[in-house]
Amino acid sequence: MYKEIMDLIRKYETIIIHRHKNPDGDALGSQLGLKRLIELNFPNKLVYAVGDENTFVFLGKMDIIDNDVYNNALAIILDVSVPHLVSDDRYELADHIIVIDHHLNPAEIGDTVFINSTCIACSQIICDLAITNNLKLDKIGATPLLTGLVTDSGRFLYPMTSAKTFKMAAYLIERGAEIQDVYDRLYTTSLNFKKLQGYFLNNFKMTKNKVAYMKNDLSVKDKFNVSTFTVSRAMVNQMSGVEGVNIWANFTLDEQNVIQVELRSKRLSIVEVARKYGGGGHALACGCTLKSFEEANLVLNDLDALLEKENQNG
Ligand SMILES: [Mn+2]
Structure with missing residues (x-):
């Protein structure tokens, strides 16, 4: 080749x-x-x-x-x-x-x-x-x-x-x-970027089976004076490395009224979930776009169900 x-x-x-x-x-x-x-x-x-x-x-x-x-x-x-x-x-x-x-x-x-x-x-x-x-x-x-x-x-x-x-x-x-x-x-990051990292660490949430996630509206990018891309792509891994958390997801509203979704997983392939919603990427690092935060809940349910199944299989 x-x-x-x-x-x-x-x-x-x-x-x-x-x-x-x-x-x-x-x-x-x-x-x-x-x-x-x-x-x-x-x-x-x-x-x-x-x-x-x-x-x-x-x-x-x-x-x-x-x-x-x-x-x-x-x-x-x-x-x-x-x-x-x-x-x-x-x-x-x-x-x-x-x-x-x-x-x-x-x-x-x-x-x-x-x-x-x-x-x-x-x-x-x-x-x-x-x-x-x-x-x-x-x-x-x-x-x-x-x-x-x-x-x-x-x-x-x-x-x-x-x-x-x-x-x-x-x-x-x-x-x-x-x-x-x-x-x-x-x-080397700007002070705003560092503070945004702190905001993520202090505010992310968890589903029943420990999918860590954040939903960010436009006020987040405005408050820290950064781009949507920074809130979305650059922040997703702030939720990684937490004991018991094997999947983490970041949902960020952009100026076009589209939700940018970044999905990450430690071991379990999640790209099928990204594809289901029209996205793609790597097995453990992928993404898609959504129309609303209600749709984000559907994605979270799917990810949570993957972990539920994994837990049942031991
Ligand atoms: Mn690349």
Whole structure:
């Protein structure tokens, strides 16, 4: 499979790299890492990274390109395989589309699809591609890739962290990835963010079978002066690591009147529940969107029932 990807990279003169909207460290990390990897090893090619920007912009800027750049170009989509989640839908204009992802969903796009859901980060797949093909990599490419590994593994904490993850981290640090700088940027928080963490710790609730959860309306983001995304994605794991809590869920109303749902589990697969409500993701880390907090109660009931069944089976 890597051979097919490399053959396509060799074939095209122009390569445009996409990833999901509202990028996290892994989406941007794998995108900017792959961009640098291609630039270093194929200096005559034109390589662009496109999409929306957010607080992860310290990893590198996005390129602004015209539609005609996509003529006879190769588009590579990273860390996502669902069309409406891809940032910048002009990938459709490309001659050929490669999707490289580590989510469980069946890919809905791409002429060439490579999905490995045993990899904790899409960045880990890009590292593997580099090592397997003996590609050159420098600090500029290694640093974003390490950021992807660190963020998607929760600083090497989440269950899919493997020997391979650490091998890739070692490989990246050997190539100059600035680990201290990455950590400083990722784990220094604003005072508001810290206080929001405290708010979560003090206010989360539990269902009968100990699904920990929070329901956040817009007043939470306003009170702590942060984004909905921060309240939703960045806070869900405040409820992890509590004795007896094996599933935790975060429901956050956004400005479009949609409830953003983040679901996490220690061992039991919960992605089926996310899928039931139109979402998806990984077995132990997934999400969906809902129309109301009443629907959130249905999700909580389903999660609670999973634990009830598990308890009965001993
Ligand atoms: Mn990822």
